[in-house]
Amino acid sequence: MKEVIKVLAEIVNSTHDLLIVIFNNLGFQLTDKALHFWIIGFIGIITYFIVYACFKILEKLKWSTTFFSFIYTFTIMLVLVFAIEIQQAITNRGNMEFADAVIGLWGFLVFFIVYALIAIIVYLIIHYVKKRKKTFF
Structure with missing residues (x-):
């Protein structure tokens, strides 16, 4: 790097x-x-x-706040991982490698995807339950 x-x-x-x-x-x-x-x-x-x-x-789009939040957070994470890598180069603590920055960003993406999947599942369950209550009563 x-x-x-x-x-x-x-x-x-x-x-x-x-x-x-x-x-x-x-x-x-x-x-x-x-x-x-x-x-x-x-x-x-x-x-x-x-x-x-x-x-x-x-x-x-329906979930625009989610998209904006993701973009903003991803931007902060980009700055953070490169700041950490530059800090490692300046202080000679750890290796300054592009791969470290990339894997750190992958960590965020994986965590976000897991969150998104859980949120979608919860949303679908709530939507299904609400729809079912309307047709039942």
């Missing part, structure tokens, strides 16, 4: 340097902070529009 982070960091650094050169050649004398302002702002607003469109579709 250290190698992956190093490669990604090199890509980001190279892109950063290239953008500074491009903007300088276009006559814009951007500082590092100004570049971050514009690029992160642009990436953020594009991401917002994509997420907004997806969430508008999701809100029409």
Whole structure:
């Protein structure tokens, strides 16, 4: 995983340097902070529009709160597992491996699937009992 982070960091650094050169050649004398302002702002607003469109579709579904909760929790888990792996690299406690992050996320997914199956079974039982009471009385 250290190698992956190093490669990604090199890509980001190279892109950063290239953008500074491009903007300088276009006559814009951007500082590092100004570049971050514009690029992160642009990436953020594009991401917002994509997420907004997806969430508008999701809100029409019956269990939209469940979907939103899952997406939010999964996002937090992504940040958490990578923060733990980066912390291990910084402190040299444990091995920083991409596989550790992936297996941690699989743990969350398995637990969530078990929860979802139990919730669906309980929902179906309650739905069946309510339907049966209506036809019985």
